[in-house]
Amino acid sequence: MPYRRLVDTRLVVNSGRVGMPYGRPGDSRALLHGAQVHLRHTAFDLDDAVRRVVEESGYGDGQAWAEHSGGTTDAGALRAFGPRDGRAVS
Helix, strand or coil, X not given: CCEEEEECCEEEEECCCCCCCECXXXXXXXXXXXXXXXXXXXXXXXXXXXXXXXXXXXXXXXXXXXHHCCCECHHHHHHHHHHHHCCCCC
């Protein structure tokens, strides 16, 4: 889950993830330019990629992988990780 936060006068940036994401499927990254941080996202068709892995890769347990790699919503990530840094979860 990409973010930028000011913590005790320091800027903390999580640029994102690729692989088994939370939230929208795709590539998330941070562009740093001087003191500016720009969070960017490139969409990715996860359903098509999962289908292709299962059908075309020859991976022996592709269906089990597909069921595990569906990702989690931003709301799910907030429920899982929000309490760890003091954010309220509704």
